[in-house]
Structures are given as structure tokens and as C-alpha cells.
Amino acid sequence: MAAAVGRLALWLTFRVPVHRDISRRVTAPYLCWRRHREHRPAVTTRQYSSDSKDDLAVRYLDGEDAGIVVVGINRPKAKNSISKNLVKMMFEAVEDIKKNNKVRSVILCSLVPGIFCAGADLKERAKIAQNEVGPFVSKARALITELDNLSVPTIAAIDGAALGGGLEMALACDIRIASSSAKMGLVETKLAIIPGAGGTQRLPRVIGVSLAKELIFTARIVDGKEAHRLGLVNHSVEQNGSGDAAYLHALELAREINPQGPIAVRMAKLAINQGIEVDLSTGLAIEEACYAQVIPTKDRLEGLAAFKEKRRPHYKGE
Secondary structure: OHHHHHHHHHHHHOOOOOOOHHHHHOOHHHHHHHHHHHHOOOEEEEOOOOOOHHHEEEEEEOHHHOOEEEEEEOOHHHOOOEOHHHHHHHHHHHHHHHHOOOOOEEEEEEOOOOEEEOOEOHHHHOOOOHHHHHHHHHHHHHHHHHHHOOOOOEEEEEOOEEEOHHHHHHHOOOEEEEEOOOEEEOOHHHHOOOOOOOHHHHHHHHHOHHHHHHHHHHOOOEEHHHHHHHOOOOEEEOOOOOOOHHHHHHHHHHHHHOOOOHHHHHHHHHHHHHHOOOOHHHHHHHHHHHHHHHOOOHHHHHHHHHHHHOOOOOOOOO
């Protein structure tokens, strides 16, 4: 029962109006579970213009989960592979998130059981001219860089295969959570190419140069447990019967982040990201500059008052 409710938690996050074709996914357990909907946070829907509007679903959670944004890839027939349309939709979603100062964390996940993202859409790529391949890869790389540059914490929930560009997207997130059965790898050398959307740069920064070379040179695929041992993912969780264990863990982690001071979290991310690329002395200067940004905030005063009054602080991002 717990597993069924778990999968429904993800499904309900992305529930759609009953008049759409996808509504036939509704199952008997869902109909029973509807009686408890009042205990679930509401969600709002953001639609993006596209030739295939179902490729990406973005939900801004509400209620106690307000501030959490869940971005779900949904290309079941193409194993969530990265197409021109998906890149376009993700750019729009990221831009929307950047403009919303109420966002506190982002979860990137899949709505397709058993798959996170299989990498580039090779069927689509086979149809485009050779001189178009470079510009498309550059655009995909720019998208993943934009994801990396989001000012709020990002969490990749890997409940299935994350290969090639799919793993590169996950590497651009701050935190990665994988189910034990998930499969991950930068497999481009099997196709006589190299990772082209940041994989050769981000993987060494995550697991170290020597291990990254080994995985890329061999195109090796590892499961969630091995990925955790290598430091590729923060957590490896046993997959549940509903196939969304990583998502549920990511949601709990986002809920841990939610009550913290939002400006402080953003400044901490900025200090870490910029500081890790420079020497310690410069990094400490970056930390000092970021600290200076939180001193005049109302949230800092609220934190002090809450501590003095022995109550939970209520931060507004001000």
C-alpha cells in the first residue's frame, strides 16, 4: 500500500484535467486515494508553448510545499531523450523559475517509469544535417549550464536510466539521489563521440579526475549503489514497488530545505559554486562578500528573534 501511495504521490503532482488523453492512466488505487486529497498540498500548472506540450510538465507546489518546483520529463516513446523540443521547453521552464523569487528548490525527475533520460534523441539527430549537429549540442550545453546556474538548490531524482546527456543534466544539479536499480553512465565513446554537454568537466569535479576518465573512456554504466560508492550521487535508496523512491527522497530533502532562510541558501550556493573554482584565499573573499548580502536582510533579524523567543522562524526571502 505504501508503494502504491508513493507512486501516486508523483502522479498526483503532475495530475492533469480529465478531458486530456493522458487521463486514462487513472487507476483504481487513485480513485480510492482521492478521498484523502485534502491532506495533499495543492499545485498550480504552468503550460509552455510547444508542438508537443506533454514532453515536459512543470508544477509549482502549494500549501506547506510552496516554493518547491517539480520539473518532470515525459517522453515515454523516446525514453525521455533530449530533442529540440525538449530543449526549448526546458529553456522556457528554467527562465520562468529564474524570474520567480518565491522558488526555494527545484526537483528534476522523470514521469516515465524506469527511465530518467536516455541522452540525445539519436533518431532525431540522424535526420538533421551534419552542420546542424554542432549548434544543437551547443544549445543543449547552454541549457544544462543554465540549469547549473540556477540560484536555488536543484535536486535530480534518478529513478531509472540516466545516460549520456541525461547524466549530464543530473550532474548540473546540486544534489543527486538515485534508486539502487538506476543505471548511470557517460556512454558517448561507444558512439565514437565524447560527452558534449558538460560531462567531461562536471564529472571530474564530482568524483575526481582519475575515476571520471575511467568511466568516460570505458563508457561504463554503474547502478545506484555503485554511483553512491563513487560519490556520483549523494544518496542511493532502495527502489519501491511504485518506482519513485528517488523522487520521494528528493521531495523530503526539498522539504528540509524549504524552512531555511531562502536568501541565505542562495548565497551559500553562490559562495560554494564560485569558491570551489579558485584558491582558498579568493574563496574566503567570495564567502565574505556573500555573507555581506545576508546581513541587512529582514530574514536575518527574524532568525535572531525566533531564536530568542524559542519559536520557529518564518522567513519571507526579504
